Amino acid sequence: MPDRSIPVTLSVPVSLDEEIRNSKEEYGMNYSEYIRHCVREHESNNAERPNVQLGTDGNGEVLRDEGAA
Structure with missing residues (x-):
């Protein structure tokens, strides 16, 4: 089943x-397909x-999306 689409402005x-x-x-x-x-x-x-750097916190520590623990 394809993902449901939502309108975005x-x-x-x-x-x-x-x-x-x-x-x-x-x-x-x-237009929508191209975007x-x-x-x-x-x-x-x-x-x-997976496991990408998303940014840093206030202490300069790297924030990562590492999935569920």
Whole structure:
């Protein structure tokens, strides 16, 4: 069963909107498909990467998402 979708509002400059519209056509995707593709493929997307550094706490200690204990 596919994931349920929720609407998300995103504001972008007109120039970026034009780039998205041109690129989505090149790849045969609709606007939403192209945005989802870009989010999934972006190097900063750690959603599916285990044991990633999420930042540091107030003491400079590395915060990691290491899964359930």
